[in-house]
Amino acid sequence: MYSNLLTIENLTKCYGGLTAVDDVSFSIREGESIGLVGESGCGKSTLARLLSGLEAPSSGQALLNGKPIRIEKGRRRKHRVNMVFQDPSDTFDKHMTVFACLYEALSHTRKTSKAEAKSIITETLRMVEIPEEHIHRGVRQLSGGECQRVAIARALITEPHLLIFDEATSALDVTVQAQILRLLVRLKQEKMSTYLFISHDLALVSCLCSRVLVMYRGKLIECGTVECVMDYPLHPYTELLISCAEAFMLDTSGTNKELPAIQSAELNAEDNGCCFFANCGRRRQVCAEKRPQLKDCGPGHQAACFFPRVMDTGSGMIGSA
Numbered sequence: 001m002y003s004n005l006l007t008i009e010n011l012t013k014c015y016g017g018l019t020a021v022d023d024v025s026f027s028i029r030e031g032e033s034i035g036l037v038g039e040s041g042c043g044k045s046t047l048a049r050l051l052s053g054l055e056a057p058s059s060g061q062a063l064l065n066g067k068p069i070r071i072e073k074g075r076r077r078k079h080r081v082n083m084v085f086q087d088p089s090d091t092f093d094k095h096m097t098v099f100a101c102l103y104e105a106l107s108h109t110r111k112t113s114k115a116e117a118k119s120i121i122t123e124t125l126r127m128v129e130i131p132e133e134h135i136h137r138g139v140r141q142l143s144g145g146e147c148q149r150v151a152i153a154r155a156l157i158t159e160p161h162l163l164i165f166d167e168a169t170s171a172l173d174v175t176v177q178a179q180i181l182r183l184l185v186r187l188k189q190e191k192m193s194t195y196l197f198i199s200h201d202l203a204l205v206s207c208l209c210s211r212v213l214v215m216y217r218g219k220l221i222e223c224g225t226v227e228c229v230m231d232y233p234l235h236p237y238t239e240l241l242i243s244c245a246e247a248f249m250l251d252t253s254g255t256n257k258e259l260p261a262i263q264s265a266e267l268n269a270e271d272n273g274c275c276f277f278a279n280c281g282r283r284r285q286v287c288a289e290k291r292p293q294l295k296d297c298g299p300g301h302q303a304a305c306f307f308p309r310v311m312d313t314g315s316g317m318i319g320s321a
């Protein structure tokens with residue numbers, strides 16, 4: 001019996017000489033909301049495509065309810081794992097109406113009468129706050145925010161086991177982003193589904209998720225509850241990521257704080273060593289020679305670092321090796 005909805009074991013994806021996802025292992029329990037963060041190009045979307053059966057791994061496996069996720073087209077895949085992408089307009093046939101888009105998705109997973117389909121579609125559109133009179137509009141007539149709501153409705157209507165949001169708000173302007181974020185918070189409360197939120201935005205992940213995974217250059221380098229990782233980051237890359245996010249926020253005098261510098265990844269000479277070696281202020285010889293594996297550093301908190309930050313959380317020390 002598998003208690004986890006999703007179990008990822010040593011998942012790896014190579015494109016030629018590039019390892020986009022490198023020996024990644026983690027699990028997601030049913031009903032959990034997990035955040036996946038990391039800089040651009042670290043492999044987040046590749047990992048999402050592997051989980052949704054859009055691409056096959058080079059090695060390792062992803063199990064959904066104990067069964068390997070395989071490349072599947074259309075209906076079965078979307079019923080198991082469905083994705084909402086950054087720019088939904090790319091994923092719609094612009095000549096279709098809102099009703100036709102949702103009906104197509106629904107008919108992939110369930111047989112319904114027209115009347116039943118109409119009632120399910122109306123209810124799903126209500127859930128994402130699209131007015132009923134939009135139902136016969138063409139998707140090309142929708143605004144960016146409306147289009148993303150319809151994309152969310154299209155994903156929800158298939159009742160997937162796992163729903164992945166890949167930067168689902170980042171193409172929208174800030175006011176629409178805030179509306180979609182409020183919608184996601186509400187949906188998460190109303191529908192106890194299992195979600196994976198991929199984002200650059202740590203604040204968004206903090207709002208929506210209970211646990212967070214941090215990736216760097218294809219590797220999982222830290223994971224734990226949102227509170228643990230945000231308040232007590234152990235890996236130097238996570239510390240940098242959080243300080244970068246804070247630096248973007250205006251301080252009380254109205255000026256931006258200086259961004260910490262990050263060196264080019266090419267400076268990381270040691271393929272066998274730590275992927276963060278070139279940028280790390282705590283590096284020692286062993287970091288150049290051996291690759292650190294994820295290890296428990298505190299309750300529900302893991303980091304792949306030989307010298308994680310040691311901190312007193314008030315209820316005990318974390319990070320000591």
Ligand SMILES: Nc1ncnc2c1ncn2[C@@H]1O[C@H](COP(=O)(O)OP(=O)(O)OP(=O)(O)O)[C@@H](O)[C@H]1O
Pocket residue numbers: 015018020038039040041042043044045046047
């Ligand atoms: N089909 C592909 N063929 C070759 N290289 C690819 C392919 N897809 C992704 N890559 C490369 O794999 C690496 C990881 O890309 P990926 O899109 O997964 O990163 P990401 O973390 O999602 O980035 P972003 O946040 O900018 O979307 C990048 O170097 C990218 O160029």
